[in-house]
Amino acid sequence: MYEFEFVKPATVEAAIEALKDEDAQPLAGGQTLIPTLKQRLNMPSKLVSLKGITALQGVREESGTLRIGAATTHAEIARATATLFPGLASLAGRIGDPAVRNRGTIGGSIANNDPSACYPAMLMAVRGSVITNTREIPAEAYFQGMFDTALEDGELVTAISIPVPEASNYQKFEQPASRFPLCGVFVARFLDRVGVAVTGASNDGVFAWAEAEQALATDFAPAAVTALAALDGEDMIDDLHGSGAYRAHLASVLTRRAVEAMG
Numbered sequence: 001m002y003e004f005e006f007v008k009p010a011t012v013e014a015a016i017e018a019l020k021d022e023d024a025q026p027l028a029g030g031q032t033l034i035p036t037l038k039q040r041l042n043m044p045s046k047l048v049s050l051k052g053i054t055a056l057q058g059v060r061e062e063s064g065t066l067r068i069g070a071a072t073t074h075a076e077i078a079r080a081t082a083t084l085f086p087g088l089a090s091l092a093g094r095i096g097d098p099a100v101r102n103r104g105t106i107g108g109s110i111a112n113n114d115p116s117a118c119y120p121a122m123l124m125a126v127r128g129s130v131i132t133n134t135r136e137i138p139a140e141a142y143f144q145g146m147f148d149t150a151l152e153d154g155e156l157v158t159a160i161s162i163p164v165p166e167a168s169n170y171q172k173f174e175q176p177a178s179r180f181p182l183c184g185v186f187v188a189r190f191l192d193r194v195g196v197a198v199t200g201a202s203n204d205g206v207f208a209w210a211e212a213e214q215a216l217a218t219d220f221a222p223a224a225v226t227a228l229a230a231l232d233g234e235d236m237i238d239d240l241h242g243s244g245a246y247r248a249h250l251a252s253v254l255t256r257r258a259v260e261a262m263g
C-alpha cells in the first residue's frame with residue numbers, strides 16, 4: 001500500500017468537509033475500491049470511511065416508500081426487506097458471497113455503477129431515486145453509462161428512495177467465475193404500471209426495456225414477452241463470456257422467467 005490519510009467521521013457534514021480535500025475519496029465497503037488501490041489504479045490522498053456514520057445506515061419504510069441508507073450492507077438489506085420488498089431481498093441476498101454481502105453497501109454499488117451490478121436494475125425498474133447531500137436524482141437521470149453517474153466531485157450518496165411494487169422478481173444469469181450477472185432483469189409490477197430493467201447486457205449500462213414494460217402493462221403474461229421482437233438498438237456487451245446477440249436473447253428469457261415467477 002502507498003501512504004494515504006484515513007479518516008472516519010461520525011456525521012455526513014464532517015464527511016463532506018473531509019471530501020473537500022483534493023483526491024479525497026469515500027470508502028464504503030471497500031469491495032471495489034480496495035482492490036483498485038492495491039493495483040494502484042486509484043491513488044486517493046485521503047480515504048473517508050462512511051462506516052461510522054449512523055445516519056447512513058438502515059432501511060426505513062414511510063407510506064409505501066423505502067429509504068435505504070447508502071452505507072447499509074447487502075446482508076442487512078436482504079434481512080430488512082425480506083417481507084417489505086422480497087424481490088429486493090432476493091437480489092441483495094445473491095450478491096457475491098457472504099464476505100462481499102457483509103461489507104459491500106448499496107451506496108458503494110450505485111456510486112460505482114458497474115455495468116453488471118444488480119441494484120441499478122431494481123432502481124430503474126421501480127423508477128426510484130438517489131438522494132445525495134445536495135439533491136434527489138431520479139434513477140433515469142442518475143445512471144449515465146458504464147461506470148458513469150450524475151454524481152459531481154465530492155458529492156455523497158446518502159440514501160436510496162424506492163417506491164415498493166405490488167410484486168417483483170429479479171432474474172440473474174450468473175457469470176460463474178465472478179458471480180456478477182452476465183445479464184440480469186428486474187421486473188416490478190405496480191397497480192398502474194410495469195417496470196422492466198436490464199443489467200449486464202448493454203455497453204451503456206443499465207436500461208429500462210420500454211417495449212417489455214408496455215407489453216406487460218397491457219397483458220402481464222409470459223406470452224406478452226415471447227411476442228416481443230428481440231432487443232435491438234441497444235449497444236450490447238460482446239465479450240468472451242457471451243456475444244451481444246446472446247445477451248439480447250438472455251434479456252428476453254429472463255424477463256419471461258421473472259413474469260412466470262410472479263405468477
Ligand SMILES: Cc1cc2nc3c(=O)[nH]c(=O)nc-3n(C[C@H](O)[C@H](O)[C@H](O)COP(=O)(O)OP(=O)(O)OC[C@H]3O[C@@H](n4cnc5c(N)ncnc54)[C@H](O)[C@@H]3O)c2cc1C
Pocket residue numbers: 025026027028029030031032033034050070071094095096097100103104105106107108109111112114116117118119155156157158178179180181
Ligand atoms: C467477488 C465479488 C462478487 C461481487 N458480485 C456482485 C454481484 O453479483 N452483483 C453486484 O451488484 N455486485 C457485486 N459485487 C460488487 C459489490 O456489490 C460491491 O459491494 C460494490 O461494487 C461496491 O460497494 P462497496 O460498498 O464495497 O464500495 P467501495 O468499494 O467502498 O466504493 C466503490 C466506489 O464508490 C464510491 N463510494 C462509496 N460509497 C459512496 C457514497 N455513499 N457516495 C459516493 N460515492 C461512494 C467509492 O469512493 C468508490 O469509488 C461483487 C464484488 C466482489 C468482490
